Amino acid sequence: MEYISTRGGCPEQNFEQVLLTGLAPDGGLFVPKDLPKFTVGHLQKWQSLSYTELALEIIEPFVDGAIPSNELKKILDESYADFAHPDIAPLTEIGEREYLLELFHGPTLAFKDFALQVLGRLLDYVLERRKQRVVIMGATSGDTGSAALEGCRHSDHVDIFILHPHQRVSEVQRRQMTTVPGDNVFNLAIEGNFDDCQRLVKAAFADQSFLPEGRQLVAVNSINWARIMMQIVYYVWASLRLGALESKVSFSVPTGNFGDIYAGYLAKHMGLPIDRLVVATNKNDILHRFIAHNEYAVSELSPTFSPSMDILVSSNFERYLFELFNRDARQLGEFMNRFGSETLSVSDEQYRRIRAEFDSASVDDETTCQVIAEVFAATGQLLDPHTAVGVKAARECLADSANPKVVLATAHPAKFSAAITAAGLDSPALPAHLSDLMEREERVTVLPDDLSAVTAYMQEQL
Numbered sequence: 001m002e003y004i005s006t007r008g009g010c011p012e013q014n015f016e017q018v019l020l021t022g023l024a025p026d027g028g029l030f031v032p033k034d035l036p037k038f039t040v041g042h043l044q045k046w047q048s049l050s051y052t053e054l055a056l057e058i059i060e061p062f063v064d065g066a067i068p069s070n071e072l073k074k075i076l077d078e079s080y081a082d083f084a085h086p087d088i089a090p091l092t093e094i095g096e097r098e099y100l101l102e103l104f105h106g107p108t109l110a111f112k113d114f115a116l117q118v119l120g121r122l123l124d125y126v127l128e129r130r131k132q133r134v135v136i137m138g139a140t141s142g143d144t145g146s147a148a149l150e151g152c153r154h155s156d157h158v159d160i161f162i163l164h165p166h167q168r169v170s171e172v173q174r175r176q177m178t179t180v181p182g183d184n185v186f187n188l189a190i191e192g193n194f195d196d197c198q199r200l201v202k203a204a205f206a207d208q209s210f211l212p213e214g215r216q217l218v219a220v221n222s223i224n225w226a227r228i229m230m231q232i233v234y235y236v237w238a239s240l241r242l243g244a245l246e247s248k249v250s251f252s253v254p255t256g257n258f259g260d261i262y263a264g265y266l267a268k269h270m271g272l273p274i275d276r277l278v279v280a281t282n283k284n285d286i287l288h289r290f291i292a293h294n295e296y297a298v299s300e301l302s303p304t305f306s307p308s309m310d311i312l313v314s315s316n317f318e319r320y321l322f323e324l325f326n327r328d329a330r331q332l333g334e335f336m337n338r339f340g341s342e343t344l345s346v347s348d349e350q351y352r353r354i355r356a357e358f359d360s361a362s363v364d365d366e367t368t369c370q371v372i373a374e375v376f377a378a379t380g381q382l383l384d385p386h387t388a389v390g391v392k393a394a395r396e397c398l399a400d401s402a403n404p405k406v407v408l409a410t411a412h413p414a415k416f417s418a419a420i421t422a423a424g425l426d427s428p429a430l431p432a433h434l435s436d437l438m439e440r441e442e443r444v445t446v447l448p449d450d451l452s453a454v455t456a457y458m459q460e461q462l
């Protein structure tokens with residue numbers, strides 16, 4: 001399997017090369033040159049597999065021999081061994097043919113664990129074989145950071161720097177990052193918002209001359225292809241549990257950087273019978289405005305109860321736009337260059353294709369809290385605010401559909417208790433393995449939103 005860049009200015013790369021980078025050198029994102037396809041026969045065979053067995057079947061064509069099958073199986077088994085639920089990703093019914101896919105049973109209580117537990121181990125395996133040490137650098141709106149630290153901290157082959165927006169993540173999120181021990185672990189609180197952090201990381205990737213000789217940066221954000229690949233698995237898993245062979249399933253996905261829902265889009269194009277894909281956003285609704293009105297334009301950032309989706313520009317959307325432009329890298333490059341300074345739209349034909357694929361909704365904080373209270377009253381199930389946005393979007397967009405609807409439950413409610421108490425409910429307890437989180441010692445360095453301050457700090461630590 002070869003991977004190509006969405007900007008067309010970079011030779012084809014193999015899985016290992018793509019795993020060890022992030023952004024392509026031409027500024028684009030890597031995508032598979034050809035998407036593997038599966039058939040109804042595969043789905044029938046896969047129905048009886050465990051989660052990790054299914055994961056192996058789905059990712060093997062992407063890994064394409066870079067890691068032997070038995071080693072890959074071991075990595076997957078270890079990655080999901082600490083999940084607190086035997087089904088790894090259980091389904092719970094919350095309404096008429098309406099289900100939550102609970103993706104928060106991993107060690108850091110958000111869906112990011114599904115990919116980052118594996119990514120950390122894939123990196124460790126490959127780096128051990130290459131006798132190489134790398135620098136992991138990532139920006140987080142809250143959940144990627146802790147999941148990346150948890151997935152990578154045991155590796156002897158990495159130093160890991162995580163940038164989060166100072167005072168804009170929840171206390172639980174911050175502590176989950178800043179209390180991780182290890183002299184290869186560095187938390188940087190940047191005086192800015194998440195997009196500022198993302199911009200700093202992008203700039204550091206573009207000029208890595210500040211690193212010691214022989215080191216390179218590796219991305220743990222969802223621009224890293226391996227993360228997307230791992231997220232395809234649970235769409236297939238959920239669909240099989242809900243009878244994918246008899247009826248199509250729709251998914252509503254709380255969306256920030258468009259990584260999670262892009263994995264659903266890929267699952268569909270690989271052969272999974274998916275009906276609708278719903279892009280669920282909070283007030284930061286650039287994708288909703290594009291899908292609903294064919295207007296693609298940046299707006300102002302509004303902090304919300306669902307901070308992991310407080311994002312102005314969704315980095316993975318470029319991967320979808322690449323397909324929308326029929327993989328014409330030049331046309332995409334022109335579109336992206338104009339983006340930011342003007343309001344963009346696509347042709348009528350392209351817009352029809354978007355509407356054939358996606359629905360969308362934007363849900364404000366007040367409605368988010370209402371949904372949390374309603375679902376709790378009706379079912380006893382406590383939703384985290386991101387998941388509540390997904391439930392509301394599903395109810396708005398899929399009301400006419402008789403097919404099963406799955407909302408991705410992307411985080412555990414204890415991670416975002418501000419929304420729960422605002423909904424008039426008791427703040428939920430953290431699971432046992434995090435019960436002393438509030439007493440653990442924190443380590444964090446506050447830095448200005450300035451590239452040279454960040455790279456100078458990194459240089460000192462390396």
Ligand SMILES: *Cc1c(COP(=O)(O)O)cnc(C)c1O
Nearest residue numbers: 143256257258259260308410411
């Ligand atoms: C990261 C995150 C999202 C958004 O996922 P994307 O892949 O960035 O679209 C939604 N909910 C939670 C809880 C998250 O941590």
